[in-house]
Amino acid sequence: MKMILSVLFCTGLVFAQGPAIDDDALWAHFERWTAELKALPPGERASMRDRYVKGLTEAGVAADEAQTRHERIEKLRRASTHRERVYWDAAFKSGAGPDAPLELLRDTVAWLKPGRALDAGMGRGRNALYLASLGWDVTGYDISTDALKAAQAHAAQAGLKINAVEARHDTFEFGESKWDLIICAYCYMRLGEEQWPALLHKALKPGGIVVFQTSTATRFSVTDLAALWKGFRLLRAEDLDAGMVVNDWSPSRVHPTGKIVARRQ
Numbered sequence: 001m002k003m004i005l006s007v008l009f010c011t012g013l014v015f016a017q018g019p020a021i022d023d024d025a026l027w028a029h030f031e032r033w034t035a036e037l038k039a040l041p042p043g044e045r046a047s048m049r050d051r052y053v054k055g056l057t058e059a060g061v062a063a064d065e066a067q068t069r070h071e072r073i074e075k076l077r078r079a080s081t082h083r084e085r086v087y088w089d090a091a092f093k094s095g096a097g098p099d100a101p102l103e104l105l106r107d108t109v110a111w112l113k114p115g116r117a118l119d120a121g122m123g124r125g126r127n128a129l130y131l132a133s134l135g136w137d138v139t140g141y142d143i144s145t146d147a148l149k150a151a152q153a154h155a156a157q158a159g160l161k162i163n164a165v166e167a168r169h170d171t172f173e174f175g176e177s178k179w180d181l182i183i184c185a186y187c188y189m190r191l192g193e194e195q196w197p198a199l200l201h202k203a204l205k206p207g208g209i210v211v212f213q214t215s216t217a218t219r220f221s222v223t224d225l226a227a228l229w230k231g232f233r234l235l236r237a238e239d240l241d242a243g244m245v246v247n248d249w250s251p252s253r254v255h256p257t258g259k260i261v262a263r264r265q
């Protein structure tokens with residue numbers, strides 16, 4: 001029965017009709033929708049959510065149900081890196097994300113000599129391109145093919161060179177003592193998980209700097225952060241209250257945000 005419903009759903013036959021759509025069928029439809037989604041021209045953007053909800057309502061789904069389905073997609077995408085990649089490809093086809101480099105990065109590199117930099121989960125490359133424009137030798141990786149395409153197109157347009165690699169955090173070859181700077185801006189390394197500081201520590205040259213900013217559901221004191229970031233000297237560590245920080249990725253929302261600038265000892 002489940003399989004029959006999935007097939008009907010994917011062919012659009014029950015798509016408009018009601019809420020009885022299971023997660024697999026909903027995701028399968030979303031994936032098909034993203035594959036057919038047209039990439040906006042460089043510089044143009046639209047909310048991926050609005051595009052998806054509009055597509056659903058035009059297909060006859062009630063507005064409330066369309067919103068609910070989008071909320072379900074937001075949860076379902078977190079189930080695997082494949083799903084994250086499908087999701088982000090669609091987001092980048094819609095021009096997602098800010099163009100300006102992260103303020104914390106700008107403030108930090110103002111006092112650094114250019115060297116070798118890594119942008120983890122670089123998205124459309126706003127930070128990688130900024131670093132390249134300052135003379136850094138930049139590599140960036142991301143799971144999203146469309147993000148990398150957009151980053152390379154921007155680099156070509158600006159006459160800059162970046163090395164763009166398709167990889168995940170758990171497949172990218174970070175190397176050892178290789179980087180003078182690593183930037184992780186909302187890159188889906190969760191604050192509070194010990195594995196990330198450990199991995200970044202190994203990859204950085206001694207004296208190398210990491211700039212890390214992310215939304216966080218949990219509050220961490222600076223003491224907690226110092227304990228987590230073993231082998232680093234924290235140059236800046238901020239855990240700001242909910243409601244105080246505008247996530248520059250979604251400026252309409254405010255989030256508790258963790259900001260760290262740390263030097264490998």
Ligand SMILES: C[S@@+](CC[C@H](N)C(=O)[O-])C[C@H]1O[C@@H](n2cnc3c(N)ncnc32)[C@H](O)[C@@H]1O
Binds near residue numbers: 123127
């Ligand atoms: C909110 S965007 C931030 C992009 C970029 N750092 C910026 O600030 O503009 C999150 C990025 O992380 C990427 N991403 C998500 N999970 C990932 C993973 N497991 N490995 C690598 N990149 C990932 C997404 O494709 C997306 O480009």
